[in-house]
Amino acid sequence: MSNPFQAPAPKATTTDGVYDDAERALANRNSGTLLETLALDVTPTGAHYLLTHFDTPILDAASHRLRFHGAFETPFELTLDEICALPQVTMPVTLECAGNGRSGVSPRRYSMPWGYEAAGTYEWTGTPLAPLLARAAPRAEAVEITFTGADFGYDSGCGHYFGRSLALEQLEALDVLLVHGMNGLPLLPQHGAPLRIVVPGWYGMASVKWLTDIEAVTQPYQGYQQVQTYRYREHAEDPGRPVTEIRVKSLMVPPGAPDWVSRARLVTAGAVEVQGKAWSGGGREIVKVELGVDGHWQEAELTGRTGPYAWTGWRATWHAEPGAHLLQCRATDASGAQQPLEPPWDHSGFGNNAAHTVEVHVAQR
Numbered sequence: 001m002s003n004p005f006q007a008p009a010p011k012a013t014t015t016d017g018v019y020d021d022a023e024r025a026l027a028n029r030n031s032g033t034l035l036e037t038l039a040l041d042v043t044p045t046g047a048h049y050l051l052t053h054f055d056t057p058i059l060d061a062a063s064h065r066l067r068f069h070g071a072f073e074t075p076f077e078l079t080l081d082e083i084c085a086l087p088q089v090t091m092p093v094t095l096e097c098a099g100n101g102r103s104g105v106s107p108r109r110y111s112m113p114w115g116y117e118a119a120g121t122y123e124w125t126g127t128p129l130a131p132l133l134a135r136a137a138p139r140a141e142a143v144e145i146t147f148t149g150a151d152f153g154y155d156s157g158c159g160h161y162f163g164r165s166l167a168l169e170q171l172e173a174l175d176v177l178l179v180h181g182m183n184g185l186p187l188l189p190q191h192g193a194p195l196r197i198v199v200p201g202w203y204g205m206a207s208v209k210w211l212t213d214i215e216a217v218t219q220p221y222q223g224y225q226q227v228q229t230y231r232y233r234e235h236a237e238d239p240g241r242p243v244t245e246i247r248v249k250s251l252m253v254p255p256g257a258p259d260w261v262s263r264a265r266l267v268t269a270g271a272v273e274v275q276g277k278a279w280s281g282g283g284r285e286i287v288k289v290e291l292g293v294d295g296h297w298q299e300a301e302l303t304g305r306t307g308p309y310a311w312t313g314w315r316a317t318w319h320a321e322p323g324a325h326l327l328q329c330r331a332t333d334a335s336g337a338q339q340p341l342e343p344p345w346d347h348s349g350f351g352n353n354a355a356h357t358v359e360v361h362v363a364q365r
């Protein structure tokens with residue numbers, strides 16, 4: 001048996017579509033959303049996807065401290081009560097895991113085997129981070145701010161606390177929120193209680209949960225989750241490019257009735273209402289969503305955006321004809337970026353924004 005706590009601890013090889021017990025266990029811990037909740041603007045509490053690398057730390061809100069330290073002029077600490085006494089903002093933000101769609105990328109990587117379901121929109125409550133960073137005042141030599149969680153574990157034999165960084169100029173362009181609440185409730189333990197950040201417009205890895213430390217650093221951060229992973233790579237040795245903003249994406253509520261195990265759908269011939277959500281990163285607006293039936297596309301109606309950093313609703317009427325069909329949706333954002341029909345290649349299966357495809361069987365009425 002190989003020791004997973006000693007570097008280098010290479011990942012297991014995979015066969016497309018075949019998952020081992022460890023991957024199944026990971027998939028059961030890191031639940032996905034229910035696609036039927038895409039009918040709602042805000043994901044119901046408990047139905048948001050979860051992605052936690054290690055264990056969920058059980059932290060005491062009353063004694064929790066957030067430390068601003070490192071290359072700041074005026075380092076300080078905050079309690080949760082002090083954070084709640086600052087100006088409060090509530091905003092819906094669509095989060096998506098960078099690994100969403102990984103199981104559709106071939107050959108697939110040994111990791112969390114997401115299909116389509118790692119996306120959701122909670123209404124997050126907290127205080128904007130920028131005024132607190134201004135109060136701490138990064139020293140002239142500071143280049144990045146690091147965000148570290150209370151969760152410690154190993155990946156590829158490397159032990160670390162989950163941590164990420166953002167460069168000072170990236171932070172200027174981002175509306176990062178220091179969050180203690182979701183959907184009108186305190187953060188649930190699995191979503192980062194008592195404190196996390198939410199980085200609107202970026203894939204989920206930037207939104208560090210169980211936040212304990214905000215540090216100003218004078219050299220680019222070399223944390224595992226920053227430099228060893230969350231990079232787009234052609235192959236294992238490729239240094240790659242960092243994963244940042246969410247790529248344009250859409251999902252549909254699968255219409256009709258499901259088959260219990262295969263999740264294929266059954267509808268009756270005639271007019272079928274199809275709806276879903278579409279979103280993109282960097283605050284980019286959705287300008288078009290199309291519904292595809294066996295490769296023929298019709299434009300859907302956009303039914304409104306949930307917020308500046310949240311998804312846009314869409315719906316379309318499909319005149320379903322008897323037989324088996326592949327139903328797809330694809331979105332285009334304001335930059336002109338459109339979802340591809342085939343998964344873009346990435347060694348780790350990051351950023352797969354290929355069109356959502358659902359198998360539908362249409363019965364004669």
Ligand SMILES: Nc1nc2c(c(=O)[nH]1)N[C@H]1C(S)=C(S)[C@@H](COP(=O)(O)O)O[C@H]1N2
Pocket residue numbers: 048049050051052053054095096097098148149150151162190191192203204205206207208209210
């Ligand atoms: N401390 C910590 N923060 C974390 C993670 C983690 O494992 N530990 N996972 C990240 C990833 S990869 C994603 S996609 C989001 C998921 O947030 P959620 O579980 O609240 O949906 O949290 C991010 N923040």
Ligand SMILES: [Mo]
Pocket residue numbers: 051096097098099204205
């Ligand atoms: Mo993620």
